[in-house]
Amino acid sequence: MADKKNIQYDDKEPVISIRDLKKSFGTLNVLNGIDVDIFKGENLAVLGRSGSGKSVLIKIISGLLKPDSGMVKVLGQEVDKISTAALQQLRLKIGFSFQSSALYDSMSVSENLAFPLVRNRRNLSTKEVNAAIESVLNDVGLSQTINQMPSELSGGQKKRIGIARTLILQPEIMLYDEPTAGLDPITCIEINNLIVKVQQQYNTSSIIITHDLTCAKTTANRVAMILDGKFLTTGSFEEVFNTEDVAVRTFYDYNFINSK
Amino acid sequence: MEPEMEIPVTTKPEKFVVSKNADSFFSGIYNVYVFIGRFFKEVFSRPFEFKEVINQCYQVGYKSLPLVSLTGFITGIVFTKQSRPSLSNFGASSWLPSLISIAIIRALAPLVTALIAAGKVGSNMGAELGSMKVTEQIDAMEVSATNPFKFLVVTRVLAITFMLPVLVLYTGFIGMIGAYLNIHANELTSFTAFFKSAFGTISFLDIFSSIFKATVYGFTIGVAGCYQGFYAQNGTQGVGRAANLAVVLSMFLIFLEEMVIVQFVNAIR
Ligand SMILES: Nc1ncnc2c1ncn2[C@@H]1O[C@H](COP(=O)(O)OP(=O)(O)O)[C@@H](O)[C@H]1O
Numbered sequence A: 001m002a003d004k005k006n007i008q009y010d011d012k013e014p015v016i017s018i019r020d021l022k023k024s025f026g027t028l029n030v031l032n033g034i035d036v037d038i039f040k041g042e043n044l045a046v047l048g049r050s051g052s053g054k055s056v057l058i059k060i061i062s063g064l065l066k067p068d069s070g071m072v073k074v075l076g077q078e079v080d081k082i083s084t085a086a087l088q089q090l091r092l093k094i095g096f097s098f099q100s101s102a103l104y105d106s107m108s109v110s111e112n113l114a115f116p117l118v119r120n121r122r123n124l125s126t127k128e129v130n131a132a133i134e135s136v137l138n139d140v141g142l143s144q145t146i147n148q149m150p151s152e153l154s155g156g157q158k159k160r161i162g163i164a165r166t167l168i169l170q171p172e173i174m175l176y177d178e179p180t181a182g183l184d185p186i187t188c189i190e191i192n193n194l195i196v197k198v199q200q201q202y203n204t205s206s207i208i209i210t211h212d213l214t215c216a217k218t219t220a221n222r223v224a225m226i227l228d229g230k231f232l233t234t235g236s237f238e239e240v241f242n243t244e245d246v247a248v249r250t251f252y253d254y255n256f257i258n259s260k
Numbered sequence B: 001m002e003p004e005m006e007i008p009v010t011t012k013p014e015k016f017v018v019s020k021n022a023d024s025f026f027s028g029i030y031n032v033y034v035f036i037g038r039f040f041k042e043v044f045s046r047p048f049e050f051k052e053v054i055n056q057c058y059q060v061g062y063k064s065l066p067l068v069s070l071t072g073f074i075t076g077i078v079f080t081k082q083s084r085p086s087l088s089n090f091g092a093s094s095w096l097p098s099l100i101s102i103a104i105i106r107a108l109a110p111l112v113t114a115l116i117a118a119g120k121v122g123s124n125m126g127a128e129l130g131s132m133k134v135t136e137q138i139d140a141m142e143v144s145a146t147n148p149f150k151f152l153v154v155t156r157v158l159a160i161t162f163m164l165p166v167l168v169l170y171t172g173f174i175g176m177i178g179a180y181l182n183i184h185a186n187e188l189t190s191f192t193a194f195f196k197s198a199f200g201t202i203s204f205l206d207i208f209s210s211i212f213k214a215t216v217y218g219f220t221i222g223v224a225g226c227y228q229g230f231y232a233q234n235g236t237q238g239v240g241r242a243a244n245l246a247v248v249l250s251m252f253l254i255f256l257e258e259m260v261i262v263q264f265v266n267a268i269r
């Protein structure tokens, strides 16, 4: 099993910096003052119940949703304040692994992988594109699926192809939305290992949204728990869960007792 | 007698359902208006998605040929058969070709083709974009720095706007062939005589207004289908709803437009 990186937090620039982030939909206050920094090479797991605004948080980071107030700085740029062109450039450095994998189902695996590449690096030759496709497929361990359609893949394979599709642009940041949700335990372990491998090999900083504690424990350097639109506590897995806080304990017990 | 009920003055009366429906009706119209505005803004800005437009033209045009061929042909035959008795009552069977050609070119070909395209192409756009929306494929495109509106919506609307006029001319032609075969079998009219008399009554304005109508209908189908799909919500149920609304909305609008355009063309004639 891959070991996650050791991170030195001192004297490092955060790659993502969020201050007092708020977001509501109508009368529903989803995010209510989030403060967090994510450092170079770090994996941060964000835990929370479903509906607690975890997906909204990473959608704001990637510019899919606009915050109501607060600061969201990614690689030194405020995502909600920059021009569309600058946002497009920034997005090339952010990989987003969707909960539903979001493979284009009218395209084969190789066309899915080629899509972001040929559209953003128009000077590449077919040979270079094919080489890049083979290389990322190899990294996620699915070289044999190159000519298959998404409908022929299993849930875990779709997840990995989705991750490969973001890796092909060599991102600096990875955002994983519930990477292990709906997968069997063995496949979960494979995905967890892949997340750690990506961190090592591509030197990415990541946010891993999850309510799967095993996933958080194996992949993350730091864990944050979201409750009522705020980060309740942030720290190493052990720090966060060695606590008497009722909300945190309930979450922990519920997950470990119910899933075992 | 019961004691009179006390009416609390502090609570607001519930909103009338009528006004709620009216609200959503008008905000719906406004949203479509914004959608069309965005289309015109993005259709003229770089990068142009030529390759995808061609691909979509193939999807909506070429793949609709079998269906419109069949319906065009049958429409031609059936309309001829149905019109014959009334004309022969007046001893006017020789007017059959002119009557048929006017009916097919002016009215039937544009309307029948547009309704078929609304059912086939419009519902497909609603369902395809709708499922892309609810499975986050549209978001995925957006975060990989491809403008999904341009890549998915602009290309589809352009394709059906270009292709529907072509399909209408084609349906008109096939319909005339059907009519000719029926007339030839019954009245023994020759091919040249049929087409001479048929096209003698057709003016440039007839052809032009049909092409114009088809362009408007094509745009309508594209916008209705893509709008419903692009804003689909609520999972798989929303996909079905998007496909359904795409067809209902475009058919409704096509009939409205037909009525308006016919008034104008008749005023010019
Ligand atoms: N685009 C949206 N419009 C309205 N409400 C939304 C939207 N996106 C999310 N929400 C609401 O925000 C809340 C948090 O959603 P989400 O971030 O998806 O939760 P989760 O933590 O399970 O990922 C939910 O109640 C959801 O209904």
Ligand SMILES: [Mg+2]
Pocket: A054, A055, A056, A099, A177, A178
């Ligand atoms: Mg979520």
